[in-house]
Amino acid sequence: MKYIAPKTVLCIHDLSGAGRCSMAAAAPVLAAMGHQPILLPTALFSTHTGGLGQPAAQMCGGYGPAALQHYRELGLQIDCIYSGYLAGTGDQELVRRAFEFWPEALKIVDPVLGDGGRFYTGMEDKLPGVRELCRGADMILPNLTEACLLLGLPQPQQELDQAGAGALAEELAGLCGQTVVTGLPQGRHLACAGGGKERFVVQRLRIDRSYPGTGDLFASVLVGALLRGNAVSAAADAAAGFVAEAIENTDPAANPALGVWFEPLLGRLAGRGV
Structure with a gap:
């Protein structure tokens, strides 16, 4: 059997001890898909902040820059830098420094700012810095709310058709050359749309259940x-399909704040051609 070296992914995210989101989703997904995640937490939380009470929190402060310097001194090859929730301007600078240390890496930014038409608590003043990170990235993965915030547009008052979804993704391509916008409502479906080098819209039947962390799951599979080596459209299709499977696999009676039961499905990612 031919040996294929795993790709090394520097994951710059927060880590929640309970609740399937951020780094707790990225690490197992990427590992199951044959890659080596290098975990660089920006903050530690006992739980995520979506419906599990007030979490215990610890900002990682000077750990991140010291860890980056150590990895650089080791001469580690980083194939991809993948960032998510960034609690402060120091975390944004951490991502910028990683971009400078490994300029040849694929740079993917999930610009975590808000959802449901509004900012997450405390994220309003982070918008300019996140926008600048997006300009330095190769690809960004905003949801619909974040796409509008990045562009300075009002939140849409009606559902987007395929043309509208494509136009929004294409407008974002002026900020970053390749974009995938998620969480686009289209009647009985939810869609993601790509803009820039590859234009597409991927639809999945809407499941009438909502869970935190599904955006992180989508981004990590993508x-x-x-x-x-997959095309962006194929990667987005695979990610949308896996999230739908994970929702279907989750007991409707389970506490939704704990996220979707994706762990039993990880073997499918390992065995797939995507």
Whole structure:
């Protein structure tokens, strides 16, 4: 059997001990897909902040820059830099420094700012810095709310058709050359749309259940598929399909704040061609 070296992914995210989101989703997904995640937490939380009470929190402060310097001194090859929730301007600078240390890496930014038409608490003043990170990235993965915030547009008052979804993704391409916008409502479906080098819209039947962390799950599968050499549209299709499977696999009676039961499905990612 021919040996294929895993791609190394520097994951700059927060880590929640309970609740399937951020780094707790990225690490197992990327590992199952044959890659090596290098975990660089920006903050530690006992739980995520979506419905599990007030979490215990610890900002990682000077750990991140010291860790980056150590990895650089080791001469580690970083194939991809994948960032998510950044709690402060120091975390944004951490991502910028990683971009400078490994300029040849694929740079993917999930610009975590808000959802449901509004900012997450405390993220309003982070918008300019996140926008600048997006300009330095190769690809960004905003949801619909974040796409409008990045562009300075009002939140849409009606559902987007395929043309509208494509136009929004294409407008974002002026900020970053390749974009994938998620969470686009289209009647009985949810869609993601790509703009820039590859234009597409991927639809999935809407499941009438909502869970935190599904955006992180989508982004992580998409990153893993891209690093396997898939086109952006194929990677987005695989990611949307896996999220839908994970929702279907989750007991409707379970506490939704704990996220979707994706762990039993990880073997499917390992065995897929995406």
